[in-house]
Amino acid sequence: MSSLPVLLVFFQTRKMDFVSKKWINTLIFCLFFIGAGCTSVEKKIYVHLNKTIPCVRLLNATHQIGCQSSLSGNVGVLHVLESEENLDWVLRTGPNPPYMVILEYQLFSRSIMMKLKNGSRRVAGVAVVAPNANPVEGFSPHTSCPNENTGVYSESYSPSMAHCNVTTWNPFGNGLSYEEYDFPIFSMKDDNETQLIRQCYMDHNRWVNGSTPQYPLCAMQLNSHMYAVTDTITCMRRNEISDKFSLNTAHEFVCDPLGDYNVWAATKPLNDTAKGHKMSESVVIAAARLDSRSFFYDVAPGAQSAASGLIALLAAAHALRNATQDTSLNRTILYTFFQGETFDYIGSSRMVYDMENQQFVVDLDNVHSLLEVGQVGLQANSRLWLHSDPVSRRNASVNDEVKTLVENLQSSVMGLNVSLGEPDFSQPLPPSSFQRFLRSRPIPGIVIEDHQSAFSNRFYESMYDNADYLSVSYPQNMTQEEQLEFVTETAKALAEVATVVARALYKQAGGEQSRLSTINADARIVNYILYSFLVQSNNTWLQQMVTSASSLKNRPTNFYVGVENQLSEPTHLVEHLLANLTGSVVNVTQDDCQNQRENEKDSETKHLYKYMWVQGAARPNSTEREGFCVRSTTHRSKALSPAFELREYTSKDYSTWTESRWKSNFKGRVFLVASHELEMLTLGVGVGVLVTSLLLTYIISSKADILFSSQREPTNATY
Secondary structure: OOOHHHHHHHHHOOOOOHHHHHHHHHHHHHHHHHHHHHHHHHHHHOEEOOOEEEOOOEEOOOOEEEOOOOOOOEEEEEEEEOOHHHHHHHHHHOOOOOEEEEEEHHHOOHHHHHHHHHOHHHEEEEEEEEOOOOOOOOOEOOOOOOOOOOOOOEOOEOHHHHHHOOOOOOOOEOOHHHOEOOOOEEEEEOOHHHHHHHHHHHHHOOOEOOEOOOOOEEEEEEEOOEOOOOOHHHHHHHHHHHHHHOOOOOOOOOEEEEEEEEEEEEOOOOOOOOOOOOOOOOEEEEEEEOOOOOOOOOOOOOHHHHHHHHHHHHHHHHHOHHHHHHOOOOOEEEEEEEOOOOOOOHHHHHHHHHHHOOOOOOOHHHEEEEEEEOOOOOOOOOEEEEEOOOOHHHOHHHHHHHHHHHHHHHOOOOOOOOEEEOOOOOOOOOOOOHHHHHHHOOOOEEEEEOOOOOOOOOOOOOOOOOOOOOOOOOOOOOOHHHHHHOOOHHHHHHHHHHHHHHHHHHHHOOOOHHHHHHOOOOHHHHHHHHHHHHOOOOOHHHHOOOOOHHHOOOOOOOOOOOEOOOOOHHHHHHHHHHHHHHOEEEOOOHHHHHOOOOOOOOOOHHHOOEEEEEOOOEOOOOOOEOOEEEEEOOEEEEEEOHHHHOOOOOOOOOOOOEEEOEOOOOEEEEEEEOOHHHHHHHHHHHHHHHHHHHHHHHHHHHOHHHHOOOOOOOOOOOO
């Protein structure tokens, strides 16, 4: 093949007759045919893995975590690890390193992963087989003390409670997500592709009765090369250099700050253009988090850790819509959904920062109290726990307000199958957004959780924190529409939690006790939201509430925060849901709606409301939809760490997490690899063929006048 271009150049430099040109055309056609056939040859050599999910690299002020491959991908001989004792083959005795280790989910543990990490010279990568059903035992790759360095408890604020000294909140946390690995780690579904890999290993690589496996051996290549290295300071400096000196308009950045948007709405319109303190305005913040994560990129189901709380708050906001519109309350309820809380409280720290610097619609002086809805999936029983901060409650006025909030919550459970309890007074707050407000000043507040001390969530921040774990399941043979209408027990339980939250907020905002019994969350609405987040967002109910169905997915929502300037799935969905559940339909044209106005003369309401033109329901026997305009107080605000605004990349006060950029797409493939000796022999033969073809080309070129001579007429011939 390598001599053919030389021959082509030789032939095309000479004047040839018709027959010679015909042969050249035939040769070019053959070359084209051979090139086109390369694809089919490649398919015969490689089996590409289509359902793999990688671990990626993240960085902060001090170090990097996660995984990466070499630039061209890591290649290793397959080894299916059958037990921890079998590790010796990979790390010491196996004759064909490096190895690509296949781990069943039971063996994806800290002890095994640390041994593989420490023996990384003999390890090319790891592929974890994700089970089709959740494991029985607990598993959390997060730390045992989430966000321990950026909460309120520190050396200057109750040191005895810092670093989870009193309570280990996440006892199943093994910290795998916060380790650095010098090799790629991918997750694979347990399906036909995985079975093919196992069979390939059994046929070619398995060590049987002491015999060493013979070539060809089954091998795997994993490609997940990352561009950023060391820490956030280094990668942001490289970004700045690229931004300043790059001749390419598409700057070659190596990392991006983690971040997105918070979503908020108020029970009465607040002028979003007038930032800072609002005179005579008192606000009760109702908060929930928007994000979660797992060890693997793009898989963050967050059913208990994130979805349970935000769904309960969305349902509570819907339950309060009529009550807050019919009654003038003394205080405004501010529904807030914080993004990026998994990574050192990105969203809540940014909102507090903006309030302190008069960059938000209200400031901290306007905040009366805070009620946060945390993990409320009620796994163990129907008991909710009301957590408060024992340090700020030493202040008499704060303590009195906290007691009032507790009383409001306790008065809200009448007629419900929910009971409330308070942990011991000496117990600190669990990891929560409320801690970031307390870092600024003592604010009365309660965090509602379904655990008294340590998390009841056995799969905190893992891929197993999914719909199955929350018992969101449906009878067999149901259609999508039937599942959507089937109200699960989980939906009923969360509806009761939402009712408690709604009633307590109403009471805290100054509402009358006599109206509490009329405030009830709708279990059907809760079921719709559960289905949309934990099963698939692309359903007939949610299609009516969004501006475009193209944003909806046929899979569970990914609760990973993502990077700056890329709107994440949960933020997009919560923004639309909050607008529809708390807003009202207004009779305006699509043009006026999309231009944020009631009519052409209206230039004021856009400062108070947000207008959203949504698809609406499909007409009978038609694909056309009856769209309408929703007016609400729903807004977004930045959820980007102040560290990046201040360019303080070594900050100890704010999140400094960034995500590395990577080379193209993540890839995995399986193939048979020959022995090193055979590869050298093949290379030698190839070089020999090349040299021979070059010699032939030289000989033919030197004898061209003889070999390709043809009778020609004399140059002085005349006619």
